[in-house]
Amino acid sequence: MLLGVRIVRRRWAVVLSLALSLAPRVSSAEAGAAAAPPPGVRAVSLREAIALAEKRNPDLLAARARVEAARAAASVPRAQWLPTVGATAQLIGSTINNSTATILSNPRVDLPRIGATHISPEPNLTPYASTLVAVGVRQQIFDFGRIAAQTAAAMAQADLERTRAEGAKLDVALRVTEAYWAVRAARSVAQAADEGATRASAHRDAARASVEAGLRTQVDLARAEAEVARFEVAKVRAEGALAAAQAVFAAVVGVPEAALDASGAQDEEEALGPLETLLERGREGSAEVQEAQARVDVAKAETRAAAAQMRPDLFLTAAISGRAGGATPSSGSTVGGHGFAPLVPNWNVGVVLSVPIYDPVLAARRDALREVEGAREAELQATRVMQEAAVRQAYLGLVAARQALGALERAVRAARFSHEQAEARFKAGLGTMLELVDAEALRVEAEVERAVGGFEVARARAALERAAAEVR
Template identity: 85%
Template sequence: MLHGDRAVRRRWMALLSLGLLLAPRGSSAQEAAAAAEAAGVRAFSLHEAITYAEKRNPDLLVTRARVQAARAAALVPRAQWLPSVGATAQIIGSTVNNSTATVLSNPRVDLPRIGATRISAEPDFTPYASTLVAVGMRQELFDFGRIAAQTAALDAQAELERQRAEGAKLDVALRVTEAYWAVRAAKSVARAADEAAGRAAAHRDAARAGVGAGLRTPVDLARAEAEVARFEVAKVRAQGSLAAAQAVFAAVVGVPDAALDAGDEASEDEAPGALDELLERAREGSAEIHEAKARVDLAKAETRAAAALMRPDLFLTAAISGRAGGATPSNGSTVGGHGFAPLVPNWDVGVVLSVPIYDPVLVARRDALREVEDVREAELQATRVMQEAAVRQAHLGLVAARQALAALSRAAAAARANHEQAEARFKAGLGTMLELVDAEALRVEAEVERAVGGFAVARARAALQRAVAEVR
């Protein structure tokens, strides 16, 4: 009887030691947070990450530079209203039959024909010198809407670049959101792997104690050792995936750090809203539709600018010049220098009306741009259809992901309950190590699937927000 009491007492002491070994350990989430803090990894909430990316993301810096360049280009046609000043200096050797002044035309100075006529019955092929120094000015008086049309075309180009920048802003917000939730999911997987590794180690220690107490077989210990090794490998891989996700998050946000952690955020489970409301918001605020409209406006503005080039131009011109020709004029008067010194001064002021009557190149360009207008209108209609389809697809994807997440949450809860029961049976000596290992594997798989399902919901919601042009 005494021997039987000792056996029972030893059995209960062994079971007590098993219970202590299987007791829950410290919070792995707190340990992970402490480890991240010790490693010096900054953490951003989703709102902080998007706000920071809008200022520092390299892609957005490029798009803003393009907008500024387009706005600067739109100022170029307006400069035609400012006076232009030019100068020329010429020295020419040529024959001067019936002319004692020889000058070359140039686009900087408007020069009227000034000079005495040399009358000669016989052609004279003797070269004479001619010189010219002149300064001229031209001022636009009335352009008949040509400059305004050119300015409107470049303003439309700047607006198109601005709409592209808005679309790029939404794209960056989408990438930041996906990277943020990828870090959150990777942290959940790493936490599940870490907790599983801890439980596997506790199970191994319990199996070792059970073998020492004669309550377990060596097979149970060997299986427990194998499970510890498997979960240690899974833990290392999960930590590597987390580090990679943090590196991607840092790069997308644009921080100079090598890694960026995802801080706490509100619940990831939010109602997507009614489909009709989402479609209406997409029609009003879709970046793709706004960009397509900007392309239509640009095509129309370029057509008007091309047509405006065929309008008249009225401008003021003035010049001050000194010139001389080496040939003797008909009146016999000569100046010193034999044409090599521009000693004869002149000035002129005039108002010029230039009328392009017909230019086939300008007409062909105008007609070609009208065809481009039709193309841009067709693209706008196609964009409307494709955007509605994108909203519908994103909405259905979010609904499906939320339904799957609910099922995964139930599966995770059931797996945890199953694991707790298997663990209780193992503590009481009623369950086997194989049963506990299977329950552990089922729990870890369910927790990982729950984390992946949460990421799928967050990514689907971000895609829907991008489709309706929302930035969280």
């Protein structure tokens, strides 16, 4: 009998530890603060919690911010259709062999060669000054599809971020669901521990009365006192686990409160459908598959954009400039200021066709992106296989959890009946305190295991819904 009681005690300790682990671990300071449930904790249903999380969860807020940033980046290539305006100012000292006006090329202003030519049979190494002030504008006329390809690549990246955000929403819904049912399970464990402590106190009082009447020994009373202390400790730990689960629930949902409770209202569960339907959903429409498909689309769009960089470019250019050179021209008059004052005005308008006949860097980038595209295709196929396996695993886990819960329900009924019989025998003086302790531990253990089993069923169903969820 003593061996049986020790075994039951060890099993009860293991089950209580499992129940306490339903809520994620917190620091010792947080655990001390959560020793008692905060007063006035708001209770919400699972549907309300998910709706709140979609508005407040920090991960979803960050995901939406990334989507908006990607959409803003997608508008950048289109800006190439807008005119660009640039300016330059130059002061140069150089020799003037065959040129009396020297300017440096720059990417902001397109300037033609304008200037008198100094012709001398002998090279002249004397430096002269040249100045330039110019303002120019450039307008894209036709790009042969280059900008459109760049825009498509940026939009594909934005679609990838949107798909990731949808997956993040499903992940948050899964975490909220797990936290919700963890609170429910922790409350059931706390209730079982509280009821066990109440019954243990009643058994101790009965044992004390029997000892005072001379019907039982002090050993029975000491045993009963030890059981009361053990159940009181279990009650305190269960209440702490409940408070911690409520705190985690609030953090996952993203509400400003320190704790959030799970209401007892049951949301109507939708039928999940047959396994084949779930497998098809996971293989074609799940968040993981949709993200992998979006990665393929991004790779294809980037390959097309890289290839489009090798297409011609047609644009309009115009500029207004003032310039001067300090050297004496071969004909005409000398400009005052010795080249330090840009006094000679000019303007120009032109249409330029730029054709990149061959650029090895662009060609190498295009070929590399084609290889990336093939890798993304292979990843997509692998994701389909893995997601189908995940759905199948989650489905079998749900089936097993439901079967286990049915067995746990029967165990609870049997344990309660056994406890009632042991209690009746103890009150009639036919049973011993060890029998009653054994029956009491078995009953609480069964009730806690049923609470954990209910949590496992809810978590398995949530995991299956997440694995087969379609991104809309």
